[in-house]
Amino acid sequence: MSFGQILSLVPEALWESIYMTIGSTALAYVIGLPLGFVLVVTAKDGIHPMRALNMVLGAVVNFLRSIPFVILLFFVTPLTRFIMGRAIGSEAAIVPLVISAFPFVARMVEQSAKEVDRGVVEASQAMGASNWQIITKVLLPEAKPSLLNGAAVSATTILGYSAMAGCFGGGGLGSVAINYGYQRYDFLVMFVMIIVNVVLVQALQESGTRGARLADKRIR
Amino acid sequence: MAMIELSHLSKTYGSGENAVHALDDVSLEIEQGEIFGIIGLSGAGKSTLVRCINLLETPTSGTVTVDGKTMTSLNGKALREARRNIGMIFQGFDLLMQRTALENVRFPLELAHVPKAEANERAKELLKTVGLEGREGAYPAQLSGGMKQRVAIARALASNPKVLLCDEATSALDPTTTESILELLKELNRTLGVTVVVITHEMRVVERICSRVAIIADSHIAEQGEVQEVFLHPQTEAAKKLVLPSRAGKLEGFAEAEARDAADPCRGELIRLAFDGMTTDRPVIADMILSCGAPVSIVYADTRSIEGKLYGHTVLQLPGDEATADKLKRWLRDQGISYTKEVQ
Ligand SMILES: Nc1ncnc2c1ncn2[C@@H]1O[C@H](COP(=O)(O)OP(=O)(O)OP(=O)(O)O)[C@@H](O)[C@H]1O
Ligand SMILES: [Mg+2]
Numbered sequence: 001m002s003f004g005q006i007l008s009l010v011p012e013a014l015w016e017s018i019y020m021t022i023g024s025t026a027l028a029y030v031i032g033l034p035l036g037f038v039l040v041v042t043a044k045d046g047i048h049p050m051r052a053l054n055m056v057l058g059a060v061v062n063f064l065r066s067i068p069f070v071i072l073l074f075f076v077t078p079l080t081r082f083i084m085g086r087a088i089g090s091e092a093a094i095v096p097l098v099i100s101a102f103p104f105v106a107r108m109v110e111q112s113a114k115e116v117d118r119g120v121v122e123a124s125q126a127m128g129a130s131n132w133q134i135i136t137k138v139l140l141p142e143a144k145p146s147l148l149n150g151a152a153v154s155a156t157t158i159l160g161y162s163a164m165a166g167c168f169g170g171g172g173l174g175s176v177a178i179n180y181g182y183q184r185y186d187f188l189v190m191f192v193m194i195i196v197n198v199v200l201v202q203a204l205q206e207s208g209t210r211g212a213r214l215a216d217k218r219i220r
Numbered sequence: 221m222a223m224i225e226l227s228h229l230s231k232t233y234g235s236g237e238n239a240v241h242a243l244d245d246v247s248l249e250i251e252q253g254e255i256f257g258i259i260g261l262s263g264a265g266k267s268t269l270v271r272c273i274n275l276l277e278t279p280t281s282g283t284v285t286v287d288g289k290t291m292t293s294l295n296g297k298a299l300r301e302a303r304r305n306i307g308m309i310f311q312g313f314d315l316l317m318q319r320t321a322l323e324n325v326r327f328p329l330e331l332a333h334v335p336k337a338e339a340n341e342r343a344k345e346l347l348k349t350v351g352l353e354g355r356e357g358a359y360p361a362q363l364s365g366g367m368k369q370r371v372a373i374a375r376a377l378a379s380n381p382k383v384l385l386c387d388e389a390t391s392a393l394d395p396t397t398t399e400s401i402l403e404l405l406k407e408l409n410r411t412l413g414v415t416v417v418v419i420t421h422e423m424r425v426v427e428r429i430c431s432r433v434a435i436i437a438d439s440h441i442a443e444q445g446e447v448q449e450v451f452l453h454p455q456t457e458a459a460k461k462l463v464l465p466s467r468a469g470k471l472e473g474f475a476e477a478e479a480r481d482a483a484d485p486c487r488g489e490l491i492r493l494a495f496d497g498m499t500t501d502r503p504v505i506a507d508m509i510l511s512c513g514a515p516v517s518i519v520y521a522d523t524r525s526i527e528g529k530l531y532g533h534t535v536l537q538l539p540g541d542e543a544t545a546d547k548l549k550r551w552l553r554d555q556g557i558s559y560t561k562e563v564q
Contacts, residue, residue, distance in 0.1 A: 124331075127327065218318075
């Protein structure tokens with residue numbers, strides 16, 4: 001393939017990768033964000049300790065996180081087919097991506113929320129804040145910069161997974177790299193896809209870091 | 221009726237062998253409108269005590285009554301409502317770092333669902349009261365320690381509390397800033413009539429603003445009363461240890477060896493004079509030396525004059541000769557200056 005032909009493959013693959021990554025990250029946060037807060041709130045030193053629930057959720061999260069993505073990808077195929085109607089393509093890849101990412105996201109969120117100063121939480125309790133108010137008015141806004149940083153890390157990790165999914169029937173940069181680059185021994189294709197991927201990771205990480213810095217009122 | 225009433229309050233952390241009795245049968249009454257000091261060494265249970273007042277810590281037994289409400293019988297929403305009646309400030313300020321000064325002060329009003337415009341108005345007013353007019357838009361990271369504590373004070377006052385609890389509120393501040401914060405607290409007490417509870421390990425803080433004080437030692441209230449009375453005539457060992465630091469073997473300001481030499485028995489006994497404001501501010505020691513024609517040496521002195529009256533302590537070493545020493549002591553008694561023999 002000529003370099004021009006290779007470049008013409010980029011836009012669609014790039015779009016598919018972005019689509020999978022953003023979509024999966026968003027959905028992973030829909031589940032992982034509340035889950036992370038539940039983990040913090042119900043912890044032993046949380047604002048509403050619930051030992052049993054915390055242990056069960058912690059165990060589920062650890063279990064899902066311990067399954068390698070490639071295996072999970074095949075393991076959930078029936079579920080993917082049930083939800084999406086098919087197991088192949090970019091949309092279909094979102095199912096295993098979300099399932100593998102939300103426990104990771106939950107831990108990232110948990111970590112960020114835990115960083116909020118205990119004293120501030122106690123001061124809010126002293127002012128008569130309810131637990132819900134503490135979550136929405138203290139933990140969430142105070143952890144915002146850290147959460148944005150975490151989101152950038154999560155998104156880049158999911159992008160990496162999406163490339164893996166691409167190798168096994170998903171779309172995007174990974175699928176082009178495998179189909180043209182590996183199967184047809186066209187290493188230039190592979191190389192170009194890697195470069196595009198690297199640029200994408202940099203862009204995601206940079207925007208996350210920048211967003212976090214802009215949002216953080218502790219500096220300046 | 222007292223504004224705050226603690227009755228047989230106990231708090232035990234943990235259980236079994238690891239149990240820590242942070243408070244043991246503490247009873248205390250704090251009157252409406254006073255500034256009450258609670259002083260004690262580190263680990264004595266001061267923070268635990270003050271956190272039991274707004275039930276940040278649940279007492280193991282005993283009752284807490286604030287403004288006629290039995291806090292210990294409240295739960296959930298009723299407790300949260302009652303807490304709005306009690307402001308609290310902390311050593312670490314504990315401001316919301318992602319909110320401006322104004323938004324911090326507005327925070328308790330938001331919690332109580334006060335309409336935003338009204339809350340903003342009140343927050344602005346409060347910032348003005350604590351001397352931070354014009355800094356409404358500043359984030360805590362842009363403010364000095366003293367300013368942060370002022371924001372915290374404004375925030376604590378936003379819900380118009382009857383009581384303001386201060387847990388080591390000036391311990392992280394330099395002496396000048398401490399002075400200004402104490403002045404502000406005193407001012408707010410006077411103008412708003414808010415009852416202030418000051419937790420500290422520093423005597424000067426209590427001396428500066430409190431009318432009454434309780435000394436807490438080893439989870440107990442060792443002593444309580446008027447500040448001058450407790451500080452000048454401590455009755456219990458625990459209180460003496462805290463209030464008269466030089467009693468602990470070593471005389472303050474002297475190295476161990478010097479202190480021993482200074483206390484050499486052949487050079488006469490040591491006596492401690494307590495000035496409790498009954499003596500006018502005149503050169504007492506010089507007078508004594510001139511009137512009796514005998515020298516003494518000043519081993520330790522911590523006195524100050526407030527409104528022309530003398531307060532504090534002085535430790536003197538009398539001459540070895542007993543007759544001269546008696547003469548000096550008689551002179552002191554005649555002048556109405558109380559003294560005690562300083563035990564080594
Ligand atoms: N959450 C807790 N769990 C277990 N023990 C605690 C807890 N909080 C306090 N303690 C213990 O209770 C005792 C009293 O602690 P407290 O914090 O009330 O002391 P303090 O007088 O405020 O001391 P400081 O001047 O250092 O702040 C200490 O022995 C402390 O170790
Ligand atoms: Mg303390």
